[in-house]
Amino acid sequence: MPVEISIPFENLTVQYGLLREEIHAALDDVALGGKFTMGPFLQRFEQEFAAYTETRYCVGISSGTAALHLALLACGIGPGDEVITVPNTYIATVFAISYTGATPVFADVDPLTYNIDPRQVEAKITPRTKAILPVHLYGHCVEMDELLALARRYHLRVIEDDAHAHGATYHGRKAGSLGDIGCFSFYPTKVMGAYGDGGAATTNDPELYEKLRMLRYMGQRVKYVHEVVGYQQRLCDLQAAILSVKLRHIEEHIAGRIHWAHRYNQLLQGTPVITPVEVGGARHVYYMYTIRAPRRDDLQAYLREQGIGSMVVYPGPVPYQPAYQPMGFKPGDFPVTDAHLKEILCLPMFPELTEEQVQKVCAAIRAFYQ
Ligand SMILES: Cc1ncc(COP(=O)(O)O)c(C=O)c1O
Secondary structure (H helix, E strand, O other): OOOOOOEOOOOHHHHHHHHHHHHHHHHHHHHHHOOOOOOHHHHHHHHHHHHHHOOOEEEEEOOHHHHHHHHHHHOOOOOOOEEEEOOOOOHHHHHHHHHOOOEEEEOOEOOOOOOEOHHHHHHHOOOOEEEEOOEOHHHOOOOHHHHHHHHHHHOOEEEEEOOOOOOOEEOOEEOOOOOOEEEEEOOOOOOOOOOOOOEEEEEOOHHHHHHHHHHHEOOEEEOOEEOOOOOEOEOOHHHHHHHHHHHHHHHHHHHHHHHHHHHHHHHOOOOOOEOOOOOOOEEOOOOOEEEEOOOHHHHHHHHHHOOEOOEOOOOOOHHHOHHHHHHOOOOOOOHHHHHHHOOEEEEOOOOOOOHHHHHHHHHHHHHHHO
């Protein structure tokens, strides 16, 4: 008999309960206004999210994957180009590169933060390299100064994958404002999630902004004048209105995540697990609270028996996925990613966790190792 999970890995319904009235009011406003696409709620959210990410412009897009794809296209990336990214990301980061016809090139990650290692990036730059696509994994910003210096030296674009990093900062600067374009996912479980798919791209560059706007809606600046081959990838007004509500609460939600992460750190002291670090002037927003655990698979099974959810994010590095088999990578090609892969485990993390739940998780981990 499967054990009932009493402490889930994530829980979206508790938050819905708390925001219910505000969400209902927002949905009512959209429906009563009768404009469901490219309407005032999308426009308002774009302005609010640009302000939040401290960028000049935001373009609401239908998903994080689409935001990455359009960002690469807006930067003129296509067949024959190379884009450097990481092996330990969600497949969407790399698929977006492949959609453009460019070739993904993988640079291994830093052993402390699990983020792209600028030294590994430099070794991968060729005359065909056009861009770097760093991922602020788990909510901890990449060491951007070094990466941006490399980009300047080699005339490369930097497109951020901010899917884990809403509200994360790097030396006081917001994720999404660090590279040429920031790409966000509002998948429901993200730090700020919609009630369905959603995404956005942020930028300070007016030309990139214009291109992104055209690409996300059928290549038009003026209705029915299609200047380029564009896409039907708008963020709809219902999602935008929900996201405006969520944005009003984002700092509370991030504070909750940080609080629970620090409690986990305290309560796991003296156990054999390695807890996450915060380095390089980063504000980690803990989309995931990821430990490194000896005998990880046994620990995960033990937690499940105790009714505690957990996840391995991501269990299969992208270069080893069947879709990229033709590139010929094999386990061992990315030693840091490979070493982490056997040990990483993400513990329950959402703002509405309780002290009792966090204590229970940590007590179970302690008991496992005793
Ligand atoms: C790192 C990363 N990049 C990109 C994406 C793609 O976002 P979406 O699911 O909104 O298309 C995700 C989300 O799932 C992600 O975690």
